[in-house]
Amino acid sequence: MRYHGRINPPLAPTRHHIPVLEIPAMPDHYDALILGAGPAGGGVASRLAKAGLNVAMTDSGPYGGTCPLTGCNPKKVLLGPADLSQMAAHMKGKGIICKPSVNWQELMAFKRTFTEPIPERAFKAYSQEGVTTLTGGGRFTGPDSVEIDGRELTADNIFICTGVRARPLSFPGAEHLIDNAGFLDMDELPEHIVLVGGGYIAMEFAAIAHYCGARVTVLQRSDAILRGFDNELSGLLMQAMRDAGITLLLNAPVQFVDKNGGRLRVCYGEEGNESVIADAVVNCAGRVPNIETLNLEAAGVETGPKGVQVKPTMQSVSNPKVWAVGDVADTPYELTPTAVLEAEVAVANVLDPAANRKADYTGIPTSCFTLxxxxxxxxxxxxxxxxxxxxxxxxxxxxxxxxxxxxxxxxxxxxxxxxxxxxxxxxxxxxxxxxxxxxxxxxxxxxxxxxxxxxxxxxxxxxxxxxxxxxxxxx
Structure with a gap:
């Protein structure tokens, strides 16, 4: 079987292609420079360009970002047949005779009809809106300057919209794991898959893999899953998943992973005395801000555990020329709707600083697409x-x-x-x-x-x- 993705996957997945366009000579200075072309960065760039500002945007990977390429959207596509399979299982003896089977290859091909067109479509759309679309990762060289592909650009406002990435794991053999992007692009569904973690990604992938026909084991290092949700309901979900046939183990930290023939042996527990043999192991142990290559020190930008520290206006607490929007910002949520909300707030404050608009997270809904x-x-x-x-x-x-x-x-x-x-x-x-x-x-x-x-x-x-x-x- 062939799997795509690593613990730190390439920033430009081979299945996504950014078109090579003839780019005219560009000014060295912009009203706004956006680092990251996902929902957060795109939301900022489009609004500022429509307001008449001179805007540039860059990304080290394909345009579109995590949600439409390696997150929310492809996950929901894969969840469709899983949902049907679960419903059929519940209706057994109530009119349904047999449980449907899932053709993973056909499902994956269907998923790619959603993801593969996005980078080129997004790249062209932003260009048509008047945004100068660049490629390459940005690196701060000063409070208002960024180097992109060997060229230094300055801007009155610089937006960090680089999102998050899979949390690196340090135990021996972590290099054998794939991440969320790898799971969502597997050419074949493994016979037995191990998911490391107990948050959104692990629970959602467990439902998809199980109801599509794989044997699933979840290894969670602590004593609970989905800590951000109501404890009673997350506990009931855990009971439902176990009753469906998913092996979900708590207090089971992974100690190391090694190869066992053509498969992988995962040793877990406080002493690593327990083990399970799997065909694929997925890192679902959370996400961290994608800021390690930005050289934020050069810009005097302060960060916290969850990302760039910002004011309620989305402006950096330590550099007024720098803003952070979306998952990379140290704010309460890592959701596409809040990325859009924060983009709206930041843009409003750039266009009218006296507005002093603040992000209001009242009534923000969140869903874990488990079954x-x-x-x-x-x-x-x-x-x-x-x-x-x-x-x-x-x-x-x-x-x-x-x-x-x-x-x-x-x-x-x-x-x-x-x-x-x-x-x-x-x-x-x-x-x-x-x-x-x-x-x-x-x-x-x-x-x-x-x-x-x-x-x-x-x-x-x-x-x-x-x-x-x-x-x-x-x-």
Whole structure:
């Protein structure tokens, strides 16, 4: 079997090609220079160019960024057949006779119809908007200067939008692991795959691989998965995944990986005394800011554990000429919607510094596309308690309710946090079919402070999952 990707993959995947264009002589100075051509960088570049600024953008890899190329979008494509497979398994004995099988090669070819056109399309689109599109990684040479492919450029505003990358692992044999990009571009599905980690990526890949036909083992070094979500719901998800046949081990840190014939032996546990033989091992142990080659010291840009330290305006705390937007910024979320939000905020402040617009993360929804999916928005119970906010918690089991019962769902739960007077929603957490869609309605309610009276006065389509929101917010 052939796998693509390494622990630190090449910045320009061979399947993506950036067109070679005749680029006219360029000025050495720009109103704005953007490092990174993903959703964050693209959001900044397009808006500033449309406002009439002289804008340049560069990327060391293909234009498009992680989400459309090696993250959100290809993951969702691969999840489609997995979702069908899970639904068929739940309906066995209820009208479905056999579980569908997945042709991984055909699925991968379908996925590439989404990813392969993006780099060239994005490159041309930005050029047509008036953005000077460059290729190559940027390296700061001063507070307002960046070297790109041997040429030094200066700008009034420099935007760091370089995203995040797979966290390097230091145990012996880590070089044998592939990362998220490698998993999402495998030509064949391994017979047995080991996922190292217990966050979004590990849980989502576990669902995809299992329901597409692989044997899956998840090794999580700590005692819980998906720590950013409600503990009760993430624990129920873990139970659902185990019940489906996924081996999910906690307190199982990997000590080393070595070759075992044509396969890989993964030794784990505190002493490394436990082992499992796999055909592929994937690094799902989190992401780190992609800033190691930027020479931020030359620009006096301060960083924290999660990336470039910024003000609520998205301006660097230590260099007013430098901004950071998206996953690379030390902000609460690493999500495409927040990258768009932060791009809007940064652009507004560049165009009108007196506006002093600040990023408002109220009601930002997030979903883990597991099977069943897990989604959240607003405060958790623990956060409400820690902040001393009087509140009421309403918990409902979903498998007994029609939209989930008709699908044979066995695991599902909602948990909604209301203010003490039961007038507004403070937080919502859902595990179960369609959770990733339902959470958007809760996000709208939380961000816009829509009252429960308004929700109850709304007439919802029946019978749908959304119809049951009115019941999830009352006992």
């Amino acid at each position: 069943p999916p897990l989604a959240a928005c607003g405060l958790t119970v623990a956060q409400a308690a820690k902040q001393g906010i009087p509140h009421t918690v309403i918990t409902q089991d979903l498998p007994s309710k029609f939209p989930w019962k008709r699908l044979g769902e066995q695991y599902g739960r909602s948990k909604v946090i209301l203010d003490a007077n039961r007038e507004y929603i403070l937080g919502a957490h859902i595990l179960g079919h369609n959770a990733e869609e339902m959470i958007n309605l809760f996000a709208m309610a939380i961000r816009n402070r829509i009252s429960l009276d308004t929700l109850h006065s709304t007439y919802w389509a029946y019978p749908t999952c959304g119809y049951y929101i009115q019941y999830l917010v009352k006992e």
